[in-house]
Amino acid sequence: MSSIAKKxxxxxxxxxxxxxxxxxxxxRKAKISIGEVIxxxxxxxxxxxxxxxxxxxxxxxxxxxxxxxxxxxxxDKQSKVNEDLKVQVDELSTYERIWxxxxxxxxxxxxxxxxxxx
Numbered sequence: 001m002s003s004i005a006k007k008x009x010x011x012x013x014x015x016x017x018x019x020x021x022x023x024x025x026x027x028r029k030a031k032i033s034i035g036e037v038i039x040x041x042x043x044x045x046x047x048x049x050x051x052x053x054x055x056x057x058x059x060x061x062x063x064x065x066x067x068x069x070x071x072x073x074x075x076d077k078q079s080k081v082n083e084d085l086k087v088q089v090d091e092l093s094t095y096e097r098i099w100x101x102x103x104x105x106x107x108x109x110x111x112x113x114x115x116x117x118x
Contacts, residue, residue, distance in 0.1 A: 032040075091097075
């Protein structure tokens with residue numbers, strides 16, 4: 001039995017040496033594959049593009065609203081001018097003023113030439 005015990009002892013010794021001499025090399029795979037990296041880059045580019053697009057659209061809307069407000073202000077000003085001119089026309093087209101101006105220019109009223117319009 002001594003030879004069997006000796007063989008067992010040698011075998012255990014060899015196993016211990018093999019365990020000590022073997023270095024375990026652990027190959028770790030990347031957590032994200034190349035396809036996923038490409039998809040993530042495409043997603044980031046799309047999000048960036050959409051963000052820029054939204055901001056530029058908002059800037060264009062702001063500019064358009066600003067122009068609309070300026071046009072509305074100018075329309076209001078022109079409406080006021082038009083109202084003032086209408087008031088002036090009404091004041092200048094009164095019958096008394098026209099008759100006074102006609103007399104100043106030498107026109108005389110001839111009742112035979114006056115016709116009434118219905």
